[in-house]
Amino acid sequence: MKKAVDKVDYDVSGLRAVATFPFVDGIRFPLIGQTVLIASVNRENDPSLGVKSSISVFSSRPAIVGFGCQVKDVIAKNILSTGEFVINVPSADLARKIWKIVEAVPNGEKEIQELGLTPVKSVKLSTPRIAECKAHLECSLDWTKKYGDEMVIFGRVLLASVDKDVVEAELAERYKQLKLFAQLDNGLYGVIKEAKQVPAK
Numbered sequence: 001m002k003k004a005v006d007k008v009d010y011d012v013s014g015l016r017a018v019a020t021f022p023f024v025d026g027i028r029f030p031l032i033g034q035t036v037l038i039a040s041v042n043r044e045n046d047p048s049l050g051v052k053s054s055i056s057v058f059s060s061r062p063a064i065v066g067f068g069c070q071v072k073d074v075i076a077k078n079i080l081s082t083g084e085f086v087i088n089v090p091s092a093d094l095a096r097k098i099w100k101i102v103e104a105v106p107n108g109e110k111e112i113q114e115l116g117l118t119p120v121k122s123v124k125l126s127t128p129r130i131a132e133c134k135a136h137l138e139c140s141l142d143w144t145k146k147y148g149d150e151m152v153i154f155g156r157v158l159l160a161s162v163d164k165d166v167v168e169a170e171l172a173e174r175y176k177q178l179k180l181f182a183q184l185d186n187g188l189y190g191v192i193k194e195a196k197q198v199p200a201k
């Protein structure tokens with residue numbers, strides 16, 4: 001058998017998952033997720049934002065997306081009480097603002113505006129979109145699963161909206177404009193700056 005590249009193995013099976021994930025010996029598991037800005041409202045319609053990167057698409061028909069958050073997060077409480085949320089897709093240009101949101105979670109329209117972000121009306125939901133983001137997915141709550149202090153929230157995408165400039169660009173150019181980014185470690189993030197075509201043989 002061919003000799004494998006040297007590895008360092010971390011056996012986390014015997015450890016308390018809540019205390020160790022996603023950090024093992026100071027190293028994030030080598031799975032990265034796109035950074036998004038989740039908007040929600042409480043019963044009084046006050047908006048709040050949450051920054052999440054443990055997010056993915058789990059089904060395309062119907063369109064189901066899921067993300068991980070803390071049970072105590074304001075957005076989790078809001079989503080459970082209103083049954084809706086908006087996933088806003090920021091470009092890397094917003095990274096600084098996004099990290100500020102994590103330092104002091106904005107509650108209410110005024111606090112969101114003070115961060116230089118603008119809540120604007122959604123099409124199908126009471127929850128606003130964030131105007132500075134390049135794309136928005138309006139979702140209704142579909143399912144939740146709790147794991148200790150954390151939970152996964154699954155939403156059904158009711159409406160997707162993307163900046164016209166991006167939609168009108170060529171496929172590879174779209175990604176250049178979107179500048180999607182993933183959270184890495186300790187304030188580091190990685191940006192998709194280029195989309196490459198797989199060579200045809």
Ligand SMILES: Cc1cc2nc3c(=O)[nH]c(=O)nc-3n(C[C@H](O)[C@H](O)[C@H](O)COP(=O)(O)O)c2cc1C
Pocket residue numbers: 035050051052053054055068069070073098099102183
């Ligand atoms: C880029 C980025 C991505 C994040 N992604 C997640 C995530 O997917 N899930 C999560 O629970 N917290 C995530 N966080 C941390 C949350 O935004 C927030 O700080 C966390 O829920 C703790 O909330 P608390 O300070 O109210 O305890 C992320 C933070 C950053 C900066």
